[in-house]
Amino acid sequence: MDIRVYLGRDWQRLGFNCWALVREIYAAERGQDLPLVPVDPDQYRDLLHAFAKHPAHGLFEPCAAEYLAVAALSRHGVGVDHVGVWLPDDGGVILHNDRHTGVIAQPPAQMQREGWQVLGYYRLRDMS
Numbered sequence: 001m002d003i004r005v006y007l008g009r010d011w012q013r014l015g016f017n018c019w020a021l022v023r024e025i026y027a028a029e030r031g032q033d034l035p036l037v038p039v040d041p042d043q044y045r046d047l048l049h050a051f052a053k054h055p056a057h058g059l060f061e062p063c064a065a066e067y068l069a070v071a072a073l074s075r076h077g078v079g080v081d082h083v084g085v086w087l088p089d090d091g092g093v094i095l096h097n098d099r100h101t102g103v104i105a106q107p108p109a110q111m112q113r114e115g116w117q118v119l120g121y122y123r124l125r126d127m128s
Helices: 018-030 044-053 055-059 108-113
Strands: 060-063 070-074 082-087 093-098 102-106 117-124
Touching: 018 082, 018 093, 044 055, 055 060, 070 093, 102 108, 108 117
Parallel strands: none
Antiparallel strands: 060 117, 070 082, 070 117, 082 093, 093 102
């Protein structure tokens, strides 16, 4: 996967946000169409509950950090409010789309220094 395709792209509130990046990567890299989770990222309370209540939540299961695992992240420590994709490049980075920076790749330790918490990693369940 060439992450340069994604790096530097701008975050868009109702367009290209963190979940849209994950969906795009899964479509391009795995040929899997993940469902849209319609939520306004500016409505924080709705954001915290949107994924947990959405059918897409049932598609995933916890895993160790592995190629293209979805990283569940939190800025405030109260619940998942951001997602990214784990890549093993350079010792491991999370490719994510942040409202302030756009798409960037950061090691989890750097993200933690900036106030992010990695709450877990998730992969698609084997539905066969």
